[in-house]
Amino acid sequence: MCQDCGCSATTVEHVALVKPLLERNDAEARHNRVHLDAHGVMAVNLMSAPGSGKTRLLEATVCALRGEFACAVVEGDLETDNDAARIRRHGVPAVQITTGSACHLDAHMVHHALHELELDGLGLLFIENVGNLVCPASFALGTHRDVVLVSVTEGDDKPAKYPVMFRDADLVLVTKTDLLGVLDDFDVANVERHVRALGNPAPVVAISARTGEGLGVWLDWLRGQCVAVRGVADRPVAIHGSI
Amino acid sequence: MHELAVCQALLDEVERIARAQHAERVAAVRVRVGVLAGVEPELLQRAYEVARAGTLAKDAALAIEDSPVRVYCQSCGNESAARAQRLLCAVCGDWRTKVVAGDELTLMSVDLVTADRA
Numbered sequence: 001m002c003q004d005c006g007c008s009a010t011t012v013e014h015v016a017l018v019k020p021l022l023e024r025n026d027a028e029a030r031h032n033r034v035h036l037d038a039h040g041v042m043a044v045n046l047m048s049a050p051g052s053g054k055t056r057l058l059e060a061t062v063c064a065l066r067g068e069f070a071c072a073v074v075e076g077d078l079e080t081d082n083d084a085a086r087i088r089r090h091g092v093p094a095v096q097i098t099t100g101s102a103c104h105l106d107a108h109m110v111h112h113a114l115h116e117l118e119l120d121g122l123g124l125l126f127i128e129n130v131g132n133l134v135c136p137a138s139f140a141l142g143t144h145r146d147v148v149l150v151s152v153t154e155g156d157d158k159p160a161k162y163p164v165m166f167r168d169a170d171l172v173l174v175t176k177t178d179l180l181g182v183l184d185d186f187d188v189a190n191v192e193r194h195v196r197a198l199g200n201p202a203p204v205v206a207i208s209a210r211t212g213e214g215l216g217v218w219l220d221w222l223r224g225q226c227v228a229v230r231g232v233a234d235r236p237v238a239i240h241g242s243i
Numbered sequence: 244m245h246e247l248a249v250c251q252a253l254l255d256e257v258e259r260i261a262r263a264q265h266a267e268r269v270a271a272v273r274v275r276v277g278v279l280a281g282v283e284p285e286l287l288q289r290a291y292e293v294a295r296a297g298t299l300a301k302d303a304a305l306a307i308e309d310s311p312v313r314v315y316c317q318s319c320g321n322e323s324a325a326r327a328q329r330l331l332c333a334v335c336g337d338w339r340t341k342v343v344a345g346d347e348l349t350l351m352s353v354d355l356v357t358a359d360r361a
Contacts, residue, residue: 010267010356010358010359011356012270012356013264013356015352015353015355017350017352017353019350020350021253021349021350022348023252023256024255102245104245138280138282163327163328163330164279194328198328199339199340199342
């Protein structure tokens with residue numbers, strides 16, 4: 001306040017910043033990454049629309065990798081722990097994050113989930129994001145790789161409709177390909193064309209968790225990424241709860 | 244509708260800066276939202292009107308500047324404008340491009356109101 005007349009004189013100061021708006025989330029994502037790296041864990045963020053078959057694929061994946069990698073899963077859903085229960089039935093640890101009304105996982109939620117898991121001896125961590133092709137794309141979690149699923153009942157132009165999600169994917173899985181025989185309007189080649197139009201060189205793999213088609217390609221991709229991320233191919237890993 | 248979460252992150256940061264500078268209040272906030280940022284400017288603006296209540300920015304206008312998409316072509320080395328769902332090089336048509344602008348979600352500036360020291 002001015003001492004001469006008592007008026008409240010103020011100054012407006014313009015402060016130039018130019019800093020990422022989600023800096024706090026990014027910092028927490030970096031913290032998660034350090035935490036994962038310290039334990040030699042590769043983490044994969046699975047994203048897709050609801051009902052694209054993320055949980056079914058994870059069930060097939062953890063079963064196929066039994067004895068090769070100790071796996072764990074973080075499940076993100078608005079409500080219920082149904083998905084975590086499905087994973088646990090296979091003897092694999094799973095942490096359920098229920099977001100309430102939030103349409104995406106963020107680094108803070110994942111940080112809490114990591115503290116509920118025994119990371120020592122773990123090789124592969126899958127984070128199944130909330131089913132949504134929009135919001136999860138904006139929030140880094142600290143995972144090493146992003147995998148985006150699109151099922152054959154959704155339409156082969158999904159990458160063009162959701163460019164923010166698909167342009168950063170490290171791998172695109174076209175799921176439920178066992179249904180292609182009854183569909184006349186889905187071409188896997190179109191998915192790949194749309195992914196390339198986003199400047200993205202990510203492999204596009206057709207897969208069916210039901211018949212096992214493409215499962216080997218997906219597992220080999222995971223093995224290759226593990227070598228790239230962890231720097232070892234055959235790090236001895238315990239089958240969770242046994243060795 | 245993750246714009247509210249983005250907005251809360253924005254307001255947390257704005258308030259932190261205002262407090263650090265001993266500002267009485269915030270007069271204006273400016274952000275840059277690229278077409279590929281995954282944030283809808285209109286929804287962000289509406290979320291902001293609600294979320295700013297009770298903060299030091301309760302009277303601060305939010306200015307959102309857009310940022311058109313530009314890509315660098317790794318094949319021919321040119322930079323060109325592109326559309327969000329078609330990030331091809333406009334010069335040679337190659338898809339091996341890198342986005343160099345248009346994916347920003349950036350806090351550009353704040354205007355802080357500070358009491359004059361007598």
